[in-house]
Amino acid sequence: MAGLFFEDFVVGQTFRSPTHTVTAEAIKTFAREFDPQPFHLDEEAAKGSVFGGLVASGWHTAAMTMRLIVDSDLHPAGGTVGAGTEELRWPRPVHPGDVLHVEGEVVEVRASRSRPTIGIVKIRCKTLNQSGEPVQISQPALIVPRRGA
Amino acid sequence: MAGLFFEDFVVGQTFRSPTHTVTAEAIKTFAREFDPQPFHLDEEAAKGSVFGGLVASGWHTAAMTMRLIVDSDLHPAGGTVGAGTEELRWPRPVHPGDVLHVEGEVVEVRASRSRPTIGIVKIRCKTLNQSGEPVQISQPALIVPRRGA
Numbered sequence: 001m002a003g004l005f006f007e008d009f010v011v012g013q014t015f016r017s018p019t020h021t022v023t024a025e026a027i028k029t030f031a032r033e034f035d036p037q038p039f040h041l042d043e044e045a046a047k048g049s050v051f052g053g054l055v056a057s058g059w060h061t062a063a064m065t066m067r068l069i070v071d072s073d074l075h076p077a078g079g080t081v082g083a084g085t086e087e088l089r090w091p092r093p094v095h096p097g098d099v100l101h102v103e104g105e106v107v108e109v110r111a112s113r114s115r116p117t118i119g120i121v122k123i124r125c126k127t128l129n130q131s132g133e134p135v136q137i138s139q140p141a142l143i144v145p146r147r148g149a
Numbered sequence: 150m151a152g153l154f155f156e157d158f159v160v161g162q163t164f165r166s167p168t169h170t171v172t173a174e175a176i177k178t179f180a181r182e183f184d185p186q187p188f189h190l191d192e193e194a195a196k197g198s199v200f201g202g203l204v205a206s207g208w209h210t211a212a213m214t215m216r217l218i219v220d221s222d223l224h225p226a227g228g229t230v231g232a233g234t235e236e237l238r239w240p241r242p243v244h245p246g247d248v249l250h251v252e253g254e255v256v257e258v259r260a261s262r263s264r265p266t267i268g269i270v271k272i273r274c275k276t277l278n279q280s281g282e283p284v285q286i287s288q289p290a291l292i293v294p295r296r297g298a
């Protein structure tokens with residue numbers, strides 16, 4: 001799906017990303033800037049936390065998911081621009097060494113009433129670990145230009 | 150609100166973060182790793198995009214919001230741990246130079262049926278820019294330990 005305009009999307013289209021391996025160092029680097037809590041910063045401190053070990057911030061998982069979507073075979077014309085997501089869940093944490101990929105499906109295609117040059121394409125995205133277990137479920141709404149607009 | 154257990158939360162409690170100034174360099178650094186698209190990477194390229202100029206990735210706004218919440222006066226016992234967010238919207242983009250802060254309110258307090266040691270505290274968070282305009286609306290569900298559990 002490359003350079004797709006609103007008119008090119010239909011419900012049921014699927015896309016898939018490459019994989020990304022999560023490192024302990026990346027987990028800590030993200031956490032130092034954006035989520036400095038013991039269970040994201042230090043293996044020893046994390047042992048005494050609710051997680052029992054070092055885990056990625058959910059917002060790190062969300063950011064890695066965005067990168068995987070950008071690197072996937074989903075390529076809306078004008079870029080992958082989201083207005084938000086209806087749902088964002090982290091059913092289980094991401095650990096160092098996890099290998100993530102994203103699988104997505106178009107679940108809604110709707111012209112904008114207020115802006116005739118764009119449409120909304122909702123996608124349901126699962127971020128899966130190497131065991132096929134979901135670590136993030138989201139349903140972002142993409143803003144996609146109409147052809148010739 | 151420091152070291153609060155589930156029993157300490159009531160609907161209507163509010164919290165507030167300090168401020169954070171967003172720089173062009175931080176926008177580009179985040180984007181290079183997590184959202185490498187022209188409107189997040191380069192001022193000139195961004196001029197020709199739907200945004201008309203450099204803007205932060207929505208996931209960068211979300212990550213900065215998490216940091217502001219960690220630095221706010223909301224301090225659940227055991228850390229600020231989220232299971233996800235029911236809603237996540239970016240009503241307007243974040244630009245270089247924007248000064249952000251978060252204002253939040255407890256909107257739901259509910260014991261977990263399946264896990265007697267924890268409760269769920271839903272908070273409605275607005276991330277506001279220097280003009281008081283919301284740049285992110287979210288409603289995360291925090292997992293908070295019960296006292297003595």
